[in-house]
Amino acid sequence: MLNVEGENKLYMNNVTIISSEKNWLEQNAVNQLNQISNLPGVVRAIGLPDLHPGKTPVGAAIITEGIIYPHLVGNDIGCGMSMFMTEIEKRKVKVDRLIKTLERIGNLKEIALPETGDENLSLSLLGERPSPLGASLGTIGGGNHFAELQEVETIFAEEKFRSLGFDKNQIMLLIHSGSRGYGQTILDESIRVYSAQNGLSQSSEAAKEYLSKHNDAVNWASLSRDLIAYRILKAFGVSPQTTKLIDCCHNSVSVKESDSKLLYIHRKGASPADQGAVIIPGSRGSLTYLVMPKDNTEISGYSLAHGAGRKWERSMCRSRLENKYTKESIKSTKLKGRVVCNDTNLLFEEAAEAYKNIDTVIQSLIDFELINVIATFKPILTYKA
DNA sequence: ATGTCC
Numbered sequence: 001m002l003n004v005e006g007e008n009k010l011y012m013n014n015v016t017i018i019s020s021e022k023n024w025l026e027q028n029a030v031n032q033l034n035q036i037s038n039l040p041g042v043v044r045a046i047g048l049p050d051l052h053p054g055k056t057p058v059g060a061a062i063i064t065e066g067i068i069y070p071h072l073v074g075n076d077i078g079c080g081m082s083m084f085m086t087e088i089e090k091r092k093v094k095v096d097r098l099i100k101t102l103e104r105i106g107n108l109k110e111i112a113l114p115e116t117g118d119e120n121l122s123l124s125l126l127g128e129r130p131s132p133l134g135a136s137l138g139t140i141g142g143g144n145h146f147a148e149l150q151e152v153e154t155i156f157a158e159e160k161f162r163s164l165g166f167d168k169n170q171i172m173l174l175i176h177s178g179s180r181g182y183g184q185t186i187l188d189e190s191i192r193v194y195s196a197q198n199g200l201s202q203s204s205e206a207a208k209e210y211l212s213k214h215n216d217a218v219n220w221a222s223l224s225r226d227l228i229a230y231r232i233l234k235a236f237g238v239s240p241q242t243t244k245l246i247d248c249c250h251n252s253v254s255v256k257e258s259d260s261k262l263l264y265i266h267r268k269g270a271s272p273a274d275q276g277a278v279i280i281p282g283s284r285g286s287l288t289y290l291v292m293p294k295d296n297t298e299i300s301g302y303s304l305a306h307g308a309g310r311k312w313e314r315s316m317c318r319s320r321l322e323n324k325y326t327k328e329s330i331k332s333t334k335l336k337g338r339v340v341c342n343d344t345n346l347l348f349e350e351a352a353e354a355y356k357n358i359d360t361v362i363q364s365l366i367d368f369e370l371i372n373v374i375a376t377f378k379p380i381l382t383y384k385a
Numbered sequence: 386a387t388g389t390c391c
C-alpha cells in the first residue's frame with residue numbers, strides 16, 4: 001500500500017502502515033488511525049499488519065509527546081502473551097486425556113492458587129491484590145483469550161531458539177489473557193474523574209495516577225498469566241513450576257527516550273519490538289511465530305503485530321460457518337488441533353476463518369525488515385474458559 | 386475486552 005497523494009490519499013502524513021501488498025487491511029481501520037493521528041500531541045500513528053477496527057483501532061502503536069491517552073490502550077491494560085515450557089514431552093503427550101481433564105474441571109477457579117511466598121512464582125501481588133478482583137486473577141476471560149498447548153513445528157534459528165531456553169522435545173503452553181475487570185476500572189476511573197478521553201497532560205497528577213495504576217495492571221495481568229499456566233499444569237498433573245520463556249504485553253503505554261525527547265508509545269494490540277523475542281500467534285488453526293525484532297524498529301513505532309488480526313466481525317461468524325461446521329466438528333482445526341470451549345458462539349467467533357492469514361502478516365514484518373523468524377509452533381489443544 | 390448487556 002502506498003501513500004497516495006491528493007483526493008485519493010489513504011492516510012495522513014504522520015501515519016505509517018506496515019503492510020505489504022498481499023496483506024489485506026480494512027479501510028475502516030485505516031480511517032480510525034487517521035482520526036487518531038490528528039489528536040493533540042500525537043506525533044505518529046502506526047498501523048501494524050494485523051490492524052483492524054475497534055473502539056480505537058487494534059494492531060496500532062500511537063506515539064505522543066506531552067500527553068497520554070488512556071483510551072488508546074483500552075480497558076484491557078496489560079493484556080499479552082506469555083509462553084511457558086512444560087515438562088510434558090512432545091512424544092508422550094496424550095491430547096485426549098488432557099481434553100478430558102479440562103472438561104472435567106470446567107472452571108480454573110476450582111484449582112487452588114499457590115500460597116504467597118512460593119519463591120518459584122512471582123507472587124508478590126497475591127497478598128495485596130484488590131479484593132474485588134481477586135476472584136478473576138488466574139482466570140482466562142472471554143473473547144480472544146485462550147490457553148494453548150503447542151509443539152514445535154520448524155526451527156529457523158537453532159542457536160537463538162536454544163539460547164532463549166526452548167527445547168524442541170517439550171510441549172509449550174501459550175497464555176493470552178489480560179487484566180480482566182481491573183484494567184477496566186482503571187480506564188473507567190481515568191475517564192470519570194479526569195476526562196481522560198481528552199488526554200492527560202504528562203505533568204498532571206492525573207497522568208501520574210493513571211501511569212501508576214496502569215503499571216499495576218500490567219503486573220497483575222502478567223501474574224495472572226503465570227497463575228493460569230500454574231493452574232492448567234496442576235490440573236494436568238505435571239509440575240506447575242513453569243519456565244516462562246516469553247512474556248510480551250500488547251496493550252500498554254510505555255515511555256521511550258528518543259533524541260532527548262520523551263515519547264509515550266501507546267500500544268493497542270501491538271507487541272513491543274524493543275524488549276527481546278516476541279511470540280505472534282495466528283488463529284488456533286494456524287502456526288504461532290517466535291520472532292526476534294531487528295535493531296531498528298523506529299519505523300514501526302518500536303512495535304510488531306500481536307497476532308493475525310480479525311478478518312470477520314464476531315456477529316458474522318456463526319451465520320457464515322454454520323453450514324460448514326457443527327458445534328462439535330468446529331472443535332477440530334485443519335492443523336489437527338483440538339479445542340475445548342463450552343461456549344458455542346465463541347467457538348464460531350474464534351474460528352480460524354475469522355482471522356487473517358498469519359503467514360502474510362509475518363511476511364509484511366519481514367518485508368519491512370523488522371524481524372527474523374526463530375521458529376514456528378503448532379497449536380495442539382486450545383482451551384477457552 | 387468486561388463477574389458485560391438484554
